[in-house]
Amino acid sequence: xxxxxxxxxxxxxxxxxxxxxxxxxxxxxxxxxxxxxxxxxxxxxxxxxxxxxxxxxxxxxxxxxxxxxxxxxxxxxxxxxxxxxxxxxxxxxxxxxxxxxxxxxxxxxxxxxxxxxxxxxxxxxxxxxxxxxxxxxxxxxxxxxxxxxxxxxxxxxxxxxxxxxxxxxxxxxxxxxxxxxxxxxxxxxxxxxxxxxxxxxxxxxxxxxxxxxxxxxxxxxxxxxxxxxxxxxxxxxxxxxxxxxxxxxxxxxxxxxxxxxxxxxxxxxxxxxxxxxxxxxxxxxxxxxxxxxxxxxxxxxxxxxxxxxxxxxxxxxxxxxxxxxxxxxxxxxxxxxxxxxxxxxxxxxxxxxxxxxxxxxxxxxxxxxxxxxxxxxxxxxxxxxxxxxxxxxxxxxxxxxxxxxxxxxxxxxxxxxxxxxxxxxxxxxxxxxxxxxxxxxxxxxxxxxxxxxxxxxxxxxxxxxxxxxxxxxxxxxxxxxxxxxxxxxxxxxxxxxxxxxxxxxxxxxxxxxxxxxxxxxxxxxxxxxxxxxxxxxxxxxxxxxxxxxxxxxxxxxxxxxxxxxxxxxxxxxxxxxxxxxxxxxxxxxxxxxxxxxxxxxxxxxxxxxxxxxxxxxxxxxxxxxxxxxxxxxxxxxxxxxxxxxxxxxxxxxxxxxxxxxxxxxxxxx
Amino acid sequence: xxxxxxxxxxxxxxxxxxxxxxxxxxxxxxxxxxxxxxxxxxxxxxxxxxxxxxxxxxxxxxxxxxxxxxxxxxxxxxxxxxxxxxxxxxxxxxxxxxxx
Numbered sequence: 001x002x003x004x005x006x007x008x009x010x011x012x013x014x015x016x017x018x019x020x021x022x023x024x025x026x027x028x029x030x031x032x033x034x035x036x037x038x039x040x041x042x043x044x045x046x047x048x049x050x051x052x053x054x055x056x057x058x059x060x061x062x063x064x065x066x067x068x069x070x071x072x073x074x075x076x077x078x079x080x081x082x083x084x085x086x087x088x089x090x091x092x093x094x095x096x097x098x099x100x101x102x103x104x105x106x107x108x109x110x111x112x113x114x115x116x117x118x119x120x121x122x123x124x125x126x127x128x129x130x131x132x133x134x135x136x137x138x139x140x141x142x143x144x145x146x147x148x149x150x151x152x153x154x155x156x157x158x159x160x161x162x163x164x165x166x167x168x169x170x171x172x173x174x175x176x177x178x179x180x181x182x183x184x185x186x187x188x189x190x191x192x193x194x195x196x197x198x199x200x201x202x203x204x205x206x207x208x209x210x211x212x213x214x215x216x217x218x219x220x221x222x223x224x225x226x227x228x229x230x231x232x233x234x235x236x237x238x239x240x241x242x243x244x245x246x247x248x249x250x251x252x253x254x255x256x257x258x259x260x261x262x263x264x265x266x267x268x269x270x271x272x273x274x275x276x277x278x279x280x281x282x283x284x285x286x287x288x289x290x291x292x293x294x295x296x297x298x299x300x301x302x303x304x305x306x307x308x309x310x311x312x313x314x315x316x317x318x319x320x321x322x323x324x325x326x327x328x329x330x331x332x333x334x335x336x337x338x339x340x341x342x343x344x345x346x347x348x349x350x351x352x353x354x355x356x357x358x359x360x361x362x363x364x365x366x367x368x369x370x371x372x373x374x375x376x377x378x379x380x381x382x383x384x385x386x387x388x389x390x391x392x393x394x395x396x397x398x399x400x401x402x403x404x405x406x407x408x409x410x411x412x413x414x415x416x417x418x419x420x421x422x423x424x425x426x427x428x429x430x431x432x433x434x435x436x437x438x439x440x441x442x443x444x445x446x447x448x449x450x451x452x453x454x455x456x457x458x459x460x461x462x463x464x465x466x467x468x469x470x471x472x473x474x475x476x477x478x479x480x481x482x483x484x485x486x487x488x489x490x491x492x493x494x495x496x497x498x499x500x501x502x503x504x505x506x507x508x509x510x511x512x513x514x515x516x517x518x519x520x521x522x523x524x525x526x527x528x529x530x531x532x533x534x535x536x537x538x539x540x541x542x543x544x545x546x547x548x549x550x551x552x553x554x555x556x557x558x559x560x561x562x563x564x565x566x567x568x569x570x571x572x573x574x575x576x577x578x579x580x581x582x583x584x585x586x587x588x589x590x591x592x593x594x595x596x597x598x599x600x601x602x603x604x605x606x607x608x609x610x611x612x613x614x615x616x617x618x619x620x621x622x623x624x625x626x627x628x629x630x631x632x633x634x635x636x637x638x639x640x641x642x643x644x645x646x647x648x649x650x651x652x653x654x655x656x657x658x659x660x661x662x663x664x665x666x667x668x669x
Numbered sequence: 670x671x672x673x674x675x676x677x678x679x680x681x682x683x684x685x686x687x688x689x690x691x692x693x694x695x696x697x698x699x700x701x702x703x704x705x706x707x708x709x710x711x712x713x714x715x716x717x718x719x720x721x722x723x724x725x726x727x728x729x730x731x732x733x734x735x736x737x738x739x740x741x742x743x744x745x746x747x748x749x750x751x752x753x754x755x756x757x758x759x760x761x762x763x764x765x766x767x768x769x
Contacts, residue, residue: 643765644762644765645761646691646692646693646761649688649691649692650692653688653692
């Protein structure tokens with residue numbers, strides 16, 4: 001297939017889910033749930049099919065493909081068009097987004113079936129797909145920004161999907177506001193590009209950037225752009241210091257957590273940094289900031305994950321931590337390793353969330369792991385898939401997570417931008433990750449069921465067989481935990497297979513070579529280094545690999561001994577740690593610190609200065625006082641018009657006297 | 670020959686008397702008469718200037734003023750009669766229905 005015939009297909013990929021969203025949004029309320037399901041799945045599935053078709057006809061020779069849908073902005077020599085772009089990097093993202101997205105659409109049908117706003121949910125999901133695909137397929141930063149903002153909107157709508165619940169509504173707002181901070185940085189980066197390169201088109205910007213030499217000596221324009229882009233990425237991808245919205249975002253329905261807050265949207269920042277690699281490669285300082293933020297976030301979030309008891313919160317902090325890994329990879333110049341981890345993470349973390357959703361569904365809306373336990377008997381399929389995902393994220397070979405995480409750790413050590421510090425922190429994080437994931441696994445699936453044996457619902461016997469939706473906080477008379485319906489288990493199984501084999505594409509650097517045309521240029525030096533290091537460093541690489549696998553096994557062992565062999569021990573350890581434990585449970589009080597540092601001064605300042613001071617004191621007061629003054633003046637003037645004939649005459653006479661006196665006086669002069 | 674200023678002073682006095690009477694008196698008839706007094710004060714200054722400048726237009730104006738005053742007197746007296754019939758008083762302070 002020639003590029004000329006393939007390129008026009010690009011614009012149909014985002015537009016298909018948009019059509020689905022529009023149809024369901026406008027007509028969904030009056031349609032049956034079956035029709036809504038059909039529309040949502042057909043349009044999303046068509047996008048996936050189209051992506052597969054494009055992938056099948058993709059040839060590295062004629063890549064990158066691009067297609068201009070329409071003109072947008074024309075201002076002098078500056079122009080922005082609705083351009084779509086496909087290269088190896090977008091292709092990977094495209095397949096991940098449409099593939100995982102489609103599976104989660106299917107899962108959502110089962111999970112959300114009983115919700116009265118089912119049509120709204122499916123419409124939002126399709127809308128999200130549209131924006132995410134726009135983001136991924138954009139050819140310039142502004143179209144990317146549309147997608148960027150759009151996924152933020154979809155995220156807001158879906159976090160606050162159960163908007164009658166106060167926590168969900170405020171979590172949506174929090175996500176939106178924190179993302180605004182990041183978007184602000186992103187926007188300023190775009191302004192800098194317009195000012196200096198007179199374009200936002202990827203190819204033009206990168207061509208202009210390539211004429212710059214690397215800013216090794218000091219910080220310059222490229223460093224500024226890189227840092228600002230990183231601010232945007234930190235907001236969207238929940239990195240320090242803007243990660244606080246992601247754990248709260250777990251108030252949304254679980255499929256949303258899986259799709260948006262694990263597999264796709266939060267990785268947009270990684271994609272954006274990888275896409276802008278030309279800029280970052282010429283700004284070593286920005287690159288270092290990316291690596292440091294990534295590493296610190298990975299470690300920091302992982303430690304919080306240890307003490308969480310809410311199954312989704314553990315996964316949320318795990319997501320933040322894994323995103324940190326991806327930024328660490330990008331920060332050491334190993335963009336392909338970051339994208340590789342992005343892909344495998346989409347598989348296993350999507351799976352973890354969906355399996356957690358299945359667990360929550362099975363135990364009747366309970367999210368507290370302390371009230372689960374022993375579920376492997378009740379939910380064998382969920383247990384099996386969750387096991388694969390847990391081993392994958394912990395980094396056990398030969399599962400997907402092992403390959404990508406090991407690649408990142410090796411690059412963090414060996415890359416010219418890397419250092420053993422990154423590697424050490426990365427391995428520590430890997431150990432902690434393994435520990436908290438197995439903690440979750442043991443707490444949920446082993447031991448005895450600790451949930452309240454509620455009065456057995458007689459009508460419930462058949463409920464397990466068909467799709468039985470429940471809100472996360474909604475208790476319906478559950479007797480025993482039950483396995484989820486197949487419409488939910490199907491996606492779990494497929495994702496489990498992907499989590500198992502997904503990493504094999506990276507064996508022998510095949511994934512990296514596939515992406516190499518994208519990351520050529522600055523990365524060519526790195527590839528040469530790689531070729532040299534292949535022989536010299538293979539011994540070291542094996543050693544480091546063994547250490548990271550050892551860390552994972554150690555985590556498993558520790559979790560096993562604490563939560564399986566001696567389940568009463570963790571409470572005693574927690575008690576003996578006292579203050580430290582409390583600090584971790586309260587997430588290092590970061591939310592409280594932010595509240596004290598930013599939110600409270602803002603609210604107080606708004607209340608006293610802006611509301612009481614400026615709004616009531618100046619603006620309202622000006623209007624009220626002028627009205628009051630007008631009334632005062634009118635009130636005194638009113639007495640002139642007494643209705644008394646002689647007083648009028650008196651005024652006339654007085655006026656006449658004044659006029660005469662004036663004229664006489666003027667005459668005298 | 671009587672100087673012009675004498676006429677003017679007399680005219681001013683007549684006008685001032687009219688104004689004062691208009692302001693002070695409460696009886697409508699008296700007020701009406703005060704108005705006539707003011708008109709005639711003005712008339713006097715008209716004819717005085719006309720004689721002084723040997724210009725007839727001032728005297729012509731006086732005839733106009735008289736005609737208008739006569740017309741005004743008829744309308745005004747008719748109103749006064751109507752007021753007296755309805756209100757049974759000629760005191761202007763008690764004819765204040767339109768007052769706030």
